Amino acid sequence: MEPLIVIGIIALVVVIGYFAWQMEKKRREAFRSWAAEHGWSYSHARDRSIYHRFKFLDKLNQGSNRYAKHVVQGDWKGRASIGFSFHWETYSTNSKGNRTTHHHWLGVVASQIDGDHPELKISPESFLHRIGHALGVQDIDFESITFSKSFQVQSTDKKFAYDFCNTGMMEYLLEHPKTALELEGSWLAVFDSRKLEPHEVEPLLEQIIEIRSRMPEYLFRGE
Numbered sequence: 133m134e135p136l137i138v139i140g141i142i143a144l145v146v147v148i149g150y151f152a153w154q155m156e157k158k159r160r161e162a163f164r165s166w167a168a169e170h171g172w173s174y175s176h177a178r179d180r181s182i183y184h185r186f187k188f189l190d191k192l193n194q195g196s197n198r199y200a201k202h203v204v205q206g207d208w209k210g211r212a213s214i215g216f217s218f219h220w221e222t223y224s225t226n227s228k229g230n231r232t233t234h235h236h237w238l239g240v241v242a243s244q245i246d247g248d249h250p251e252l253k254i255s256p257e258s259f260l261h262r263i264g265h266a267l268g269v270q271d272i273d274f275e276s277i278t279f280s281k282s283f284q285v286q287s288t289d290k291k292f293a294y295d296f297c298n299t300g301m302m303e304y305l306l307e308h309p310k311t312a313l314e315l316e317g318s319w320l321a322v323f324d325s326r327k328l329e330p331h332e333v334e335p336l337l338e339q340i341i342e343i344r345s346r347m348p349e350y351l352f353r354g355e
Contacts, residue, residue: 162330163202172206179203182216189314189321190253191238195220202328208337213243217327239328241336242321245344247352250289252296254305255312257284276302282309301346313343320344
């Protein structure tokens with residue numbers, strides 16, 4: 133390889149690295165500012181304890197080298213809440229035996245709600261879900277064909293899933309078709325398919341409140 137080409141490649145890598153560092157620095161500053169404004173704590177360091185604390189969330193049980201970054205924690209309208217970017221790795225090997233590491237990120241915001249609820253997972257229907265259906269993976273169907281075609285719903289308690297996905301909840305979720313959530317115990321979490329950005333924390337916290345408001349009150353009385 134020509135020396136000038138090598139120098140050009142090195143220079144390009146340095147430039148890309150510099151801009152990535154600048155973006156990460158701005159992200160830290162924005163998170164720190166948001167946390168200070170709302171009286172929350174903030175840490176940008178890798179935090180592996182978050183996985184052990186929230187490993188009941190199935191979306192966090194993927195790959196290896198799992199950790200959280202940009203963790204904000206505090207009280208949101210009387211509810212203990214948290215937001216973070218979650219990282220994991222997967223690997224692939226080519227025909228020559230060379231292994232490639234793939235990095236994945238997930239934005240997570242969660243709040244504690246009243247009660248102790250069974251596991252419930254709702255996510256937008258996808259091509260992979262449809263393949264799963266063809267292979268016999270079961271989810272819960274509802275009288276609303278539109279809702280059943282738009283979302284995959286799974287729960288350890290079918291009755292709870294039907295109670296949760298009442299008419300008002302289905303209408304709300306259909307109006308917000310990218311919503312992915314998990315509920316288990318007292319924690320309700322919503323997800324984004326990339327790193328969490330500072331400006332997304334508050335809207336996702338408010339979305340949790342909207343979802344909670346559409347849950348029938350008898351679900352919190354254990355009826």
